Amino acid sequence: HLFQGPTKEVLERTYDVIIVGAGAGGGAAASRLSENPHVRVLLIEAGGSDFMNLNISVPGRASTLVRSQFDWNFTTVPQVGLDNRPIVYPRGFVLGGSTAINQMAFCRGTKDDYDRWAKVAGDEGWSWKKLVPFVRQLDRMTLPADRHNTTGEFDPSIHYNGTVPISVAGFPLTTDPRVINTTTQLPDQFPFNLDYNSGNTIGIGWTQTTIYNSHRVSSATSYLAEAWNRTNLDIVVNTRVTKVLPLGYESGKPIMRGIEIAQSASGPTHTLQARKEVVLSAGSIKTPHILMLSGIGDAAYLTSKGVKPLVDLPSVGKNLHDHAFLGNSWLVNSNDTLDNLRRNATLAAEALAQWKVNGTGPLGLAGGSQLGWLRVPNASEFFAALGAEDPSAGPTSAHFEMITTDGFVSKRVSPPTQGHFFSFITAVISPTARGNVTLNSTDPFDAPIINPNLLGTEVDVAVMREAVKAARAFVAAPAWSDYILSEFGAFGEAHTDEELDAYIRNNTDTIDHPVGTVAMGKGAEGALDSELRVRGTIGLRVVDASAFPFIPSGHTQGPTYILAERAAALILGEM
Numbered sequence: 001h002l003f004q005g006p007t008k009e010v011l012e013r014t015y016d017v018i019i020v021g022a023g024a025g026g027g028a029a030a031s032r033l034s035e036n037p038h039v040r041v042l043l044i045e046a047g048g049s050d051f052m053n054l055n056i057s058v059p060g061r062a063s064t065l066v067r068s069q070f071d072w073n074f075t076t077v078p079q080v081g082l083d084n085r086p087i088v089y090p091r092g093f094v095l096g097g098s099t100a101i102n103q104m105a106f107c108r109g110t111k112d113d114y115d116r117w118a119k120v121a122g123d124e125g126w127s128w129k130k131l132v133p134f135v136r137q138l139d140r141m142t143l144p145a146d147r148h149n150t151t152g153e154f155d156p157s158i159h160y161n162g163t164v165p166i167s168v169a170g171f172p173l174t175t176d177p178r179v180i181n182t183t184t185q186l187p188d189q190f191p192f193n194l195d196y197n198s199g200n201t202i203g204i205g206w207t208q209t210t211i212y213n214s215h216r217v218s219s220a221t222s223y224l225a226e227a228w229n230r231t232n233l234d235i236v237v238n239t240r241v242t243k244v245l246p247l248g249y250e251s252g253k254p255i256m257r258g259i260e261i262a263q264s265a266s267g268p269t270h271t272l273q274a275r276k277e278v279v280l281s282a283g284s285i286k287t288p289h290i291l292m293l294s295g296i297g298d299a300a301y302l303t304s305k306g307v308k309p310l311v312d313l314p315s316v317g318k319n320l321h322d323h324a325f326l327g328n329s330w331l332v333n334s335n336d337t338l339d340n341l342r343r344n345a346t347l348a349a350e351a352l353a354q355w356k357v358n359g360t361g362p363l364g365l366a367g368g369s370q371l372g373w374l375r376v377p378n379a380s381e382f383f384a385a386l387g388a389e390d391p392s393a394g395p396t397s398a399h400f401e402m403i404t405t406d407g408f409v410s411k412r413v414s415p416p417t418q419g420h421f422f423s424f425i426t427a428v429i430s431p432t433a434r435g436n437v438t439l440n441s442t443d444p445f446d447a448p449i450i451n452p453n454l455l456g457t458e459v460d461v462a463v464m465r466e467a468v469k470a471a472r473a474f475v476a477a478p479a480w481s482d483y484i485l486s487e488f489g490a491f492g493e494a495h496t497d498e499e500l501d502a503y504i505r506n507n508t509d510t511i512d513h514p515v516g517t518v519a520m521g522k523g524a525e526g527a528l529d530s531e532l533r534v535r536g537t538i539g540l541r542v543v544d545a546s547a548f549p550f551i552p553s554g555h556t557q558g559p560t561y562i563l564a565e566r567a568a569a570l571i572l573g574e575m
């Protein structure tokens, strides 16, 4: 049942598990847990329930969701690595969480990514091999919107019939054959990878997206839709969890099965108790925030901020890391690019009508139709020269990513009113910089202080430089000779390494993948044990991207779903 606020009915009911936040982690966990009719689940979401809003459903409108009513509207502190610029830091604020506002690329991550988690957590259950049954539960490859023959665009033998429908691009772009031809013209540097979700991402391949029949798939339209009519699942929206509360002590540890909720800073607060567990799935920014406000974090720091410490857990809020994003654009010899949709209102209206009537056309596309995952050449020498170790999880994991885009892309520069473009988004995929989330005040309605420390190390800048060089090498292939006209803007002025670094620092932003702020790990190192329990507490788990000890070398919604699938199995196993 869906409740628009904490009604008397909800406040009087008893739940086994209370889940905080209905994003990737919380939506998936709520759905899986409520498959057991004997488990009563309450899912509490701060945002609203309008997850079928047109701007959310139409993939081509994703960029309108940032700084909208569906966004927490966070901003970071000035980023030292980005010439001291603060940046916009979007997070979903609606059923579906960030899966309702993201760019829909679907990645699982790699074999080495998960094997590293298993090692760090001391639990083979996180290894790639052991996670396959959970991937199976969620992944469902579907036909693209235009029903074209997808032979050669992914490997059907590694896709399943799970809860989250995915597809490759359902609208052809004129640049598609050029991208694919480049992989045969420059196969050493840019090998074709039939399916980057095989456990080995390296190479260039077709993007898999959480898009079904041209509609965005969020955790709300997939996981929660499956669970919608279950009588043992209640969903309350427009309600924030402000604290987790101790209900007593067991073997010296606080039993954290209580929560405090409120709808506004000035409104009344209520408390609720879970019979078995409270699960925090509020995401990498809000989960550590709630923990710190509840007294769980670095005790000395919390005391200095006026919060009474309950559990001294210094790693809470630390280890924030993210993928840096840079748009690099070329002017092209074409009038047929997606730039037209942004400039021509008639064309945009026609595209929307086509989307509504047939579920086809360019608005059914997410960002780019191909992705590339690449390692820097001679990685060990490259990183040794920088006095660093190879930051990737292993040979199946990339150092950087390249995302093709049939139009202009920048988070820094407004789109030009004239000219047509091809772009590569380049991203640092195995970053070494770490930032943090800290308290601004003790008011839970105040945003925390967010520092992802993007490009905070020379290593990360050097990797971004390699990515930009690779993007240049890619469009130097014969496939582009009659298409690329010139590099656009500051990109075209940046040639030496110094010039490139200046261009990179001045134009880089986030690809919106913050993770790691309440990470699992062995012993005191980990804020969570390997089964995602908050150390030093009873009855409290974290099931979202903050639990990742390392960012996967892929986009993060898929790994969050995978983590939540296993978490639900662990929780059910204890019922």
Ligand SMILES: Cc1cc2nc3c(=O)[nH]c(=O)nc-3n(C[C@H](O)[C@H](O)[C@H](O)COP(=O)(O)OP(=O)(O)OC[C@H]3O[C@@H](n4cnc5c(N)ncnc54)[C@H](O)[C@@H]3O)c2cc1C
Pocket (backbone or CB within 6 Å): 020, 021, 022, 023, 024, 025, 026, 044, 045, 046, 047, 066, 090, 091, 092, 093, 094, 095, 096, 097, 098, 099, 101, 102, 103, 104, 105, 106, 107, 239, 240, 241, 242, 281, 282, 283, 284, 286, 287, 290, 511, 512, 513, 514, 543, 544, 545, 546, 554, 555, 556, 557, 558, 560
């Ligand atoms: C603009 C953007 C683009 C992205 N693009 C991609 C992409 O293309 N591919 C990809 O794989 N990933 C992408 N991501 C990242 C991906 O969506 C996230 O990694 C994933 O959703 C994280 O899941 P989560 O459960 O940790 O948090 P979220 O999905 O953010 O969910 C957290 C939920 O908790 C709620 N919440 C927070 N605080 C409280 C509280 N106090 N009380 C109650 N509820 C609360 C929030 O409102 C939200 O609904 C993108 C993200 C953004 C923002």
